[in-house]
Amino acid sequence: MSTLRNPVVDRYLAQFREGLKSAPPEERQEFVSEIDSHIAEAVARGEQIPDVLARLGPADRLAKSYRVELALTSTEKNLPLRIAAVVGLVLTASIPSMIIIPLLMTLGIGFVATGVAMIVVAAIPSVDADFYNLSSDVLNRALGALTGLGLAVGGLLALWSLYLYVLLLVRAMRGALRVGEPKVGAP
Amino acid sequence: MCILAIIERAPSYGYEIVTELSETPQLAAGEGTVYPLLRRLKKDGLVETFWRESAAGPPRQYYRITKAGGIALTGMRNEWSSLLAAMGKYGGTNGTRGKQ
Numbered sequence: 001m002s003t004l005r006n007p008v009v010d011r012y013l014a015q016f017r018e019g020l021k022s023a024p025p026e027e028r029q030e031f032v033s034e035i036d037s038h039i040a041e042a043v044a045r046g047e048q049i050p051d052v053l054a055r056l057g058p059a060d061r062l063a064k065s066y067r068v069e070l071a072l073t074s075t076e077k078n079l080p081l082r083i084a085a086v087v088g089l090v091l092t093a094s095i096p097s098m099i100i101i102p103l104l105m106t107l108g109i110g111f112v113a114t115g116v117a118m119i120v121v122a123a124i125p126s127v128d129a130d131f132y133n134l135s136s137d138v139l140n141r142a143l144g145a146l147t148g149l150g151l152a153v154g155g156l157l158a159l160w161s162l163y164l165y166v167l168l169l170v171r172a173m174r175g176a177l178r179v180g181e182p183k184v185g186a187p
Numbered sequence: 188m189c190i191l192a193i194i195e196r197a198p199s200y201g202y203e204i205v206t207e208l209s210e211t212p213q214l215a216a217g218e219g220t221v222y223p224l225l226r227r228l229k230k231d232g233l234v235e236t237f238w239r240e241s242a243a244g245p246p247r248q249y250y251r252i253t254k255a256g257g258i259a260l261t262g263m264r265n266e267w268s269s270l271l272a273a274m275g276k277y278g279g280t281n282g283t284r285g286k287q
Contacts, residue, residue, distance in 0.1 A: 003245040030236075030248070034201055034222065037245045041202040044244045057219035065223040070230055 003040040008049055012039075012059050019063025023070070031066060085176040093169055104162035111155025118148025188263045189214060190224060191256055194234055200247035201225065225250060233259050 002009040013032055020028045035056065042052040056062055121129050122145035129137070131144035189211075193204055201222055208216045216224075228234045233256035238246045252260070 031222075031226065033245075034248045037247055038201050038205075038218065038222070040244045041241075041247070055218050057217070062219050062222070065219060066226060069223040069227040 002036050004043060004049075006049060008053070009036075009039055012053055012056075015059035016063050019060045020066060022067065035062070082176065086173070089172055089176050093172070097169070100165060101162065104158050104165070108155045108157075108159035108162060111151045111158065113155075115148040115150070115152030115155060118151065119145050122148065188260065188267070189216075190221065190228065191233065191252060191260045191263070194250050194252045195257065195260060198237075198249045198251040200239075200249045202247070204250070228256070232256075 002013050013036055016035060017028065017032050020031060023031065038056075039049070039052050043049060118131070121127050122131075122141040129141050129144055131140050131147070134140045134143070189208060190204060193199055193207055199207075201218075204225070205216075205218050205221050208214050208221060225234070229236055229250070233253060234250045235253050236248050236250055238248050240246050
């Protein structure tokens with residue numbers, strides 16, 4: 001099996017291969033060939049087999065390093081757990097969402113619309129703008145515009161919190177699904 | 188980063204990379220670390236591999252830097268330079284304001 005046809009190297013490579021069961025077969029073959037090539041290269045340069053293997057570390061630990069680096073263990077085994085996480089998240093998030101989303105939306109749109117309308121009314125001289133029943137028309141309009149501005153800002157804040165809330169939901173959903181990481185450079 | 192820098196100079200194979208890294212003891216990267224790391228770089232698309240026959244012994248798997256790898260390396264180098272500059276400011280040897 002090994003290039004060197006040495007029983008110790010054979011055993012090492014067999015153990016290494018065994019530890020890589022979760023890797024796709026063709027990749028696994030490549031990993032094993034590469035380590036085999038490394039050992040042969042080192043021996044060809046005058047190194048002793050035990051030394052070479054010692055520096056590579058135990059075969060099962062080497063295989064584990066590959067599994068960790070390539071994240072081979074995390075996907076399929078945990079599938080039921082991930083589905084449970086998503087279902088749980090949807091259940092817990094849906095009840096508050098049914099209240100929070102319509103409430104923030106109504107408040108936001110209502111406040112912004114009222115606020116803008118008040119500012120517009122206050123700004124047009126020909127329209128009656130008796131907001132506070134004050135004797136001074138200028139004061140009435142100024143206070144009205146100020147109130148309108150406050151309402152509009154409050155409405156925008158409500159819409160902004162709605163946006164943040166949705167963002168948070170999406171992020172939590174992504175985390176539970178562990179999606180959104182495109183696979184770069186597949187072999 | 189060091190692995191990418193070695194491969195950037197010229198396509199290289201595992202044994203060569205390991206030997207070069209072991210010449211710098213501070214990096215302390217043994218074979219058991221370097222090989223899995225190389226595979227990870229490949230998976231991330233930063234390097235690509237090809238097999239080539241060697242004059243003596245089995246074929247070697249060579250690693251070559253990709254365009255994405257080059258971009259990543261430039262980014263890492265910039266980060267390092269700014270980190271070194273920042274450290275120098277507080278008494279490291281690489282800064283300009285270290286000894287005031």
